[in-house]
Amino acid sequence: MSTRTRTAPDTGAHSSEAAGIITDARQRIDDLDGHIIGLVQERMAVSAVIQRERITSGGRRVNLAREMEILAHYRDQLGKPGTALAKTLLELSRGQI
Secondary structure: HHHHHHHHHHHHOHHHHHHHHHHHHHHHHHHHHHHHHHHHHHHHHHHHHHHHHHHHOOOOOOOOHHHHHHHHHHHHHHHHHHHHHHHHHHHHHHHHO
């Protein structure tokens, strides 16, 4: 079996050198994804504290002005897909409104 045949199904690469680079980069992405998931879970926990305190003090569960700031920040940093990401994060953190 040639190196090309062996590496292509796993990585799409056509050389063992490229396959090695892709494999290493994929591992880095997997590590980053683990960190991102952990940060999202932490964000959700912090948001729960904020919501609980806001409701306990007589306020509303959601602060729409703050959410607009978050949406704008993500859009400014990441473009239009950033807005979609921010919406997902907000929904995970406070549920659907």
